[in-house]
Structure formats: C-alpha cells, structure tokens
Amino acid sequence: DIQMTQSPSSLSASVGDRVTITCRASQSISTFLNWYQQKPGKAPKLLIYAASSLQSGVPSRFSGSGSGTDFTLTISSLQPEDFATYFCQQTYSTPYTFGQGTKLEIK
Amino acid sequence: EVQLVETGGGLIQPGGSLRLSCAASGFTVSSNYMSWVRQAPGKGLEWVSVIYSGGTTYYAYSVKGRFTISRDSSKNTLYLQMNSLRGEDTAVYYCATSGSYHALDYWGQGTLVTVSS
Numbered sequence: 643d644i645q646m647t648q649s650p651s652s653l654s655a656s657v658g659d660r661v662t663i664t665c666r667a668s669q670s671i672s673t674f675l676n677w678y679q680q681k682p683g684k685a686p687k688l689l690i691y692a693a694s695s696l697q698s699g700v701p702s703r704f705s706g707s708g709s710g711t712d713f714t715l716t717i718s719s720l721q722p723e724d725f726a727t728y729f730c731q732q733t734y735s736t737p738y739t740f741g742q743g744t745k746l747e748i749k
Numbered sequence: 750e751v752q753l754v755e756t757g758g759g760l761i762q763p764g765g766s767l768r769l770s771c772a773a774s775g776f777t778v779s780s781n782y783m784s785w786v787r788q789a790p791g792k793g794l795e796w797v798s799v800i801y802s803g804g805t806t807y808y809a810y811s812v813k814g815r816f817t818i819s820r821d822s823s824k825n826t827l828y829l830q831m832n833s834l835r836g837e838d839t840a841v842y843y844c845a846t847s848g849s850y851h852a853l854d855y856w857g858q859g860t861l862v863t864v865s866s
Binding site: 643673674676678680685686687688691692695697729731733736737738739740741742743 | 799850851854
C-alpha cells in the first residue's frame, strides 16, 4: 500500500493568513493526488485534483502543487468558511489511501 | 444535477450482514468509476472499494473477502454488501463518483452503520 502522511495534524490560524498543508506519499504517485475539505457532519468536498487542478466552483484562494512524493495545499488568505479538516488522497494505485487529515482551527 | 443518496445503514450485531445502496441521478453509474469510503466516529477517511466502468473491482485489505461492491444498471444504483461485520466496521459510509484522475468529485450524504451487540 501507498502510505500518505499529512502535516501538520492540526493548525491554528487567523482570518487572512496564508496557510500551507503538506502531504507526502511513501512512493512516487506522479500527480495522482487530490485534496478534500470536510466540515463537521458533512461529506467531503473535492478541492484540488491531479495535484494542482482546481475543481469547478472552488475559490481561487485554494491551490495545490507537487509531484512524485511531495505535495502542498495552500490557502492564500483564510476565510471564516475555510476552517475545516483537510485530507489528501492518492489515486495512483489501489487501495486509494487518504492522509490522516489536518484540522484547521481559528486562532 | 448529480445526486447520490445512500440508504441501508443501521444497527447490526457482530457477525451480521447488511447491504448499503447508493441511488444515483444525473449520470449513469455503469459508465463511471464508483467508490465507497467510510469514516469511523471522530476518525479520518478510509477508502473501502471501487468498481470501474468495465466492472473490475478492488477492495481495502480490511474488508476484502467480507464486502462486495456491485451495481444495477436498470436501477442506476451502487451497492455494498457487507458480511461478517465487526465492531471496527462501525462508520458513516459514503458513496462517491470519480472524475479526472479518479478524484472523488461527487459524494452522497452518508449512511451510518453501527456494529454492536
């Protein structure tokens, strides 16, 4: 299995801050890396696919980068609605494993 | 508009069986990659299974041999047959469809499965 490791596990930030979350794969996954946002009691929402492609309807303050084993999700200017948990997922090979999640909290 | 609605969750005793359904609208289930993902209470996301448009299926090691993913084209519905259920299978189960790079672009609202005596 490909292991996905996210860091940090939790993060406190303020509205307007620039935030970066990282995801590392245990082996190369090319750009088969996706990012999801999940709010309490809700289904996850796709933000970024193929490492850097913005899903339709997602604000442009979200961006992704990376290839191979190291990836980042950046939120350029945090908005109140961005406080949530973020997960990365590799879809390079089955099982399509997720990272453990990063909980983004208000400072 | 794409919609996915899961049903079939509930309380089940260890060792029991349950079948989850995911009714789709706005697209054709059999033409897409469809997945099940679960989330134990207070925990992260765990990918469970996928069925490709050609019918090939894959499973997480934790459910292989106990769970079966399938679909019914006439009903445009995805299923997850879960047998030999264990306490660690307790979770909200989501169905989702895949878009580019197999990313899960549409999700249902989830259905809760509780395995307990």
